[in-house]
Amino acid sequence: MTLQQLKYITLGWIISTTPLFSIDDATLDQWLFGETNITETDKGINPASQTTEKDFFENKWDKEIILGFSTAHNKNILQSTFNEESDVSLNFNLDAFISKLPGENSIDFYTYLFWEHTQFPDSQKISNTDTLVFQTQFTKKYSDNYSLGGLAKYNYFDQIYDVSSDELDSAQTQTQSHQLQIKPFIKLDFKNSYYSKINVSLFRSFFNESINDYTEPSINFLLGKKFGHKSKTEFSYNLSNRYFDKRTKRDIFGTIITDTKLRWLKHKLKYGLKYYWDKNRAWQSRVKSEITVIKDNGTGYNDYIRYKIGKSLRYQFSNWEFNINTNFSYYDYDIQQIDTTSNQVLDRTVIDFTVFVEKKINEKWAVFSRFFIEKNQSNRRDLNFESNTVTFGINKTF
Numbered sequence: 001m002t003l004q005q006l007k008y009i010t011l012g013w014i015i016s017t018t019p020l021f022s023i024d025d026a027t028l029d030q031w032l033f034g035e036t037n038i039t040e041t042d043k044g045i046n047p048a049s050q051t052t053e054k055d056f057f058e059n060k061w062d063k064e065i066i067l068g069f070s071t072a073h074n075k076n077i078l079q080s081t082f083n084e085e086s087d088v089s090l091n092f093n094l095d096a097f098i099s100k101l102p103g104e105n106s107i108d109f110y111t112y113l114f115w116e117h118t119q120f121p122d123s124q125k126i127s128n129t130d131t132l133v134f135q136t137q138f139t140k141k142y143s144d145n146y147s148l149g150g151l152a153k154y155n156y157f158d159q160i161y162d163v164s165s166d167e168l169d170s171a172q173t174q175t176q177s178h179q180l181q182i183k184p185f186i187k188l189d190f191k192n193s194y195y196s197k198i199n200v201s202l203f204r205s206f207f208n209e210s211i212n213d214y215t216e217p218s219i220n221f222l223l224g225k226k227f228g229h230k231s232k233t234e235f236s237y238n239l240s241n242r243y244f245d246k247r248t249k250r251d252i253f254g255t256i257i258t259d260t261k262l263r264w265l266k267h268k269l270k271y272g273l274k275y276y277w278d279k280n281r282a283w284q285s286r287v288k289s290e291i292t293v294i295k296d297n298g299t300g301y302n303d304y305i306r307y308k309i310g311k312s313l314r315y316q317f318s319n320w321e322f323n324i325n326t327n328f329s330y331y332d333y334d335i336q337q338i339d340t341t342s343n344q345v346l347d348r349t350v351i352d353f354t355v356f357v358e359k360k361i362n363e364k365w366a367v368f369s370r371f372f373i374e375k376n377q378s379n380r381r382d383l384n385f386e387s388n389t390v391t392f393g394i395n396k397t398f
Helices: 003-010 025-031
Strands: 061-075 087-100 107-119 128-141 146-162 172-189 194-207 214-227 231-244 263-276 283-296 304-317 320-337 345-360 365-378 385-397
Touching: none
Parallel strands: none
Antiparallel strands: 061 087, 061 385, 087 107, 107 128, 128 146, 146 172, 172 194, 194 214, 214 231, 231 263, 263 283, 283 304, 304 320, 320 345, 345 365, 365 385
16 A cells, blocks of 8 residues: 555545535544544554565665645635635645554554645635644454454644525635544454454544534444455444534524533445456445434434445546545434524435546656545525536655
8 A cells, every 4th residue: 555545545525625604513523533443353554465575574764755736726615605715826745655564573563644725825814724633553463263452543624614694695604623543443353254342432623613622532443354366344333422622512493402412313324336347456446325324412402313324436547646535424413403493304415526646757756646526415594506627637656
């Protein structure tokens, strides 16, 4: 697995650092609240396939660093219903991946760093955005049947959101977030290529406006199976409880209930399939589906169910790589109404589509292009928008 592929696994939701759309609970949950986990079974370099048996037991270190620059045309950079603005952006990014290839009875270790800075030179409403992800993980195999490990992660986001309520009320807000996560885990290997993982996690998020700060403990159960050409299928269930520091409960009409503290209970059921079509693994397809259920500790104003399904197809040959990816999400709210004068319950549909092409010029240099489009449809007016980004860039590997 190359560093570029790891980047897309780690930050699959980061198509570009264009600003996100109007702030609401479900939007923040999807884009900012801890949705950037690496799946540990996808993280690795397979040392046995890349080194001799002698090299495999010499505890070698490996590293890869990529510097990138790209320019993009962004339509509706604020992802807004009322303030559609287009601009050209300049994007600078750094990827660094350091790993320790495991020797006999030793520890498998890696560290990953991603940073991206985006500048909007001509925009009247947004100047720049930043994203930083730092993640490290270790795994120690104690027998042929089980391994223990741990993951630590830090995320930083600096984004601009549009919070306009209509054409006459134009407003934007800048959101900065620091996120910390610690996640110990155990992996069990069974007969016939079955495996399972159990992990507990403690996640802490700080915002520049402390009303959104929260702590979230969780537990996750995963069952998977490997099959031909290193393909695999996985089912997982995650249970988490989000404790907000200062956010309060709301009544069924959205009115704040004073002297209360909001808590979310979240259930998440996921299925994923990664399938290689041939022994050379030139063709790869992925299917993922997810059901997320949010229940608050109050009247149910924040309750919703999100149904999500995604499909991707990748083809590699010679020095070329092609990727096509699409996602569909539907938010079904329980009682939250679209406004205080209507009894119509809120719902929202989000569809996105990505095409990515990369050409390796040589071992050090590569050029790429990406097209991304997203469409939001809702019965609430300020949640309807469409945006797209066309990107051209170049990467150098060290």
